[in-house]
Amino acid sequence: MLALDIENLDVTFPGLSSPALAIGRLSIDAGSRVAITGASGSGKSTFVNIVTGLERTRQGRIRWNGEDIAGFSESRRDRFRAANIGLVMQEFHLFPGLSALENVLLPARLAGAATADIIERAHALLSTVGLSRSGQKIETMSRGEMQRVAIARALLRKPGVIIADEPTASLDAESGEAVGDLILDLAIAEGSTLIVVSHDQRLASRLDRRITFGAGRIKEDSATTAGEAA
Numbered sequence: 001m002l003a004l005d006i007e008n009l010d011v012t013f014p015g016l017s018s019p020a021l022a023i024g025r026l027s028i029d030a031g032s033r034v035a036i037t038g039a040s041g042s043g044k045s046t047f048v049n050i051v052t053g054l055e056r057t058r059q060g061r062i063r064w065n066g067e068d069i070a071g072f073s074e075s076r077r078d079r080f081r082a083a084n085i086g087l088v089m090q091e092f093h094l095f096p097g098l099s100a101l102e103n104v105l106l107p108a109r110l111a112g113a114a115t116a117d118i119i120e121r122a123h124a125l126l127s128t129v130g131l132s133r134s135g136q137k138i139e140t141m142s143r144g145e146m147q148r149v150a151i152a153r154a155l156l157r158k159p160g161v162i163i164a165d166e167p168t169a170s171l172d173a174e175s176g177e178a179v180g181d182l183i184l185d186l187a188i189a190e191g192s193t194l195i196v197v198s199h200d201q202r203l204a205s206r207l208d209r210r211i212t213f214g215a216g217r218i219k220e221d222s223a224t225t226a227g228e229a230a
């Protein structure tokens, strides 16, 4: 399980008069489950990109269990992410022509980490996410099934944190609900910290803590706000 500590983060982009994201201090406990919400353009994707190390910040500290990834090179950030962060995005980033199983295993294969144990875990995870045909080609699957494959892939290396960016936004209501529940149930079962960016109020309400961004800042945090609005 990973804990996150952010200090003095300030992310600016050319052409923007104010920071896309400015966080003085934010701590997320190991094993906690947090929803990030906020209007379009409030900085949610920037937050995901920074805490996963997909983007670099020059200003601030991003500590995962005390390790500041802001000081890492790009290749070290990539290695850290592969080993520690299970990422689930709105678009699934799966590879057509490959089966469900091959998609789950691809990052591990590329990292030279597809051991017999990992292959066994890939089969088990596909079954846990409710997919019985591991050899089915990805392009023949429904969108809900594709997201389940992406979830199995994200969990393969037992990440200390699962970070999901609008995981249900491109799904219909029914499969979105099922996928949201699945991510939460798996995070609990695996003992992973969970951070979910979502407009889905039902999913957000099932998590321990809700943080709302507004104009690149933390506008509300249920961990610190007394008498939080329902």
Ligand SMILES: Nc1ncnc2c1ncn2[C@@H]1O[C@H](COP(=O)(O)OP(=O)(O)OP(=O)(O)O)[C@@H](O)[C@H]1O
Pocket (backbone or CB within 6 Å): 013, 014, 016, 020, 038, 039, 040, 041, 042, 043, 044, 045, 046, 047
């Ligand atoms: N690479 C970039 N260059 C310039 N501006 C950027 C860049 N990335 C993001 N921004 C700006 O930073 C702000 C925050 O964007 P971000 O994508 O984080 O918002 P968001 O809350 O995820 O929005 P949405 O819900 O619409 O995805 C926006 O004003 C956006 O235009």
